[in-house]
Amino acid sequence: MNPTIDLLQGHRSIRKFKPTPLSDEQKQAIIQSAQMASSSSNIQAYSVIGVTDPELKKELARLAGNQSYVEECGLFLVWCADLYRLQQACAKHGVDMQHQYVESFLVSTVDVSLAAQNAAVAAEALGLGIVYIGGIRQNPAAVTELLKLPKLVYPVFGMCVGVPDQEPFHRPRLSTPSVYHENTYQPSQIAQGIEDYDQTMRDYYHERSGGKMDTTWSKQISEKYAHPSRAHMRAFLDDQGFGFE
Ligand SMILES: Cc1cc2nc3c(=O)[nH]c(=O)nc-3n(C[C@H](O)[C@H](O)[C@H](O)COP(=O)(O)O)c2cc1C
Incomplete structure (x- = not known):
């Protein structure tokens, strides 16, 4: 129909990668594409940490619930909602940022998600594969400490990017x-x-x-939602300065 639509509709997560690092050109194309995503009032309330250090990747793989592809992929991106930069911008004008509202949590989480998805599409357009890693929210405080994230920044999800070493099926969607x-x-x-x-x-x-x-989709959903999910997130977000007023 159209090469962009074909690319979008051809998406499937990749969980096995060749040990090839990304070139600087590839990284730049991916991050600059992410940066052109729409952003609420142009606040661009996100940061992304590109992890290439083997030891850091190994530790992140463990913290994400032993997901080996975090260690094996060419580049591991940690996408963070970021109100820290906005606080600095406010301080430049003597304003004490009112960041303790659900709205600030929401807009920063939406901003980072839009940027990340642009990055995913850019990576796939370059012939690379990706998988999102929500698993880093198993241990968000440890991830925050490892990556030296300041208060007002929280890791929303990770993303493995690299050269695919598998051809998985496409996963069907709801009608x-x-x-x-x-x-x-x-x-x-x-x-x-x-x-x-x-x-x-x-x-x-x-x-x-x-x-x-x-099994079926509804069975899996019923099993997943029969139990609380990452109930530690509220206290962790409070601690990082994301409020719920
Ligand atoms: C925010 C988010 C977090 C995810 N976390 C993980 C994860 O920790 N591990 C994993 O293997 N896949 C993860 N995934 C991938 C999903 O399982 C996958 O996108 C979904 O099953 C649909 O499959 P597809 O991407 O192959 O079409 C995540 C996806 C999203 C959007």
């Missing part, structure tokens, strides 16, 4: 009517969407595991 509602939200579309997707994912897991895996 479009499940996520796209014309004019008003259509609750009546939801149950059928789950039903259809459960069938799609049952077939996908069955094929991918050579018949060993028998």
Whole structure:
């Protein structure tokens, strides 16, 4: 249809990489693409740490719940929501930044997510592969200390970038009517969407595991949300200066 749309629709996460570092040109293209993402009021409330040091990568792989590809990828990016720079900008004008509001947490988290996704697309356009790593929020305080992040900065997720050493299946998504509602939200579309997707994912897991895996999307969601998830995040964010007023 169009090379950009083909690229977007061809996405799949890569979890096995060749041990090839990224060139400076590749890094620059990826980061500069990230920087051109839209940003709430142009506040650009994010920073990204590019980790190439083998020891740091090894430790981050462990902190992310022993995800070996963090260590193996060419470049590990840690995407951080960043209110620290904004505080400095305010201080330049004698203003005590009011950062303790949910809104500041939200806009910085949205800003970093948009930048990261631009980086992901740029990397894939260069023939590289990526996988996001939310696993770094297993141990956010240790990641913060390791990367020397100041207060008012928090690691939102990591991203492995590198030369793919696998050709994984594309993971099917919910049907479009499940996520796209014309004019008003259509609750009546939801149950059928789950039903259809459960069938799609049952077939996908069955094929991918050579018949060993028998589960569905809704089953996995029900297992995931039967328990609290990373309940330490609230206290950690409070500690880093992200407030919930
Ligand atoms: C914010 C975020 C965090 C993620 N964290 C992890 C992770 O820690 N480990 C991992 O292997 N995949 C992680 N993923 C990848 C998702 O599992 C993956 O994108 C999803 O299953 C869809 O598969 P696909 O990207 O291959 O299409 C994460 C994705 C996102 C967006």
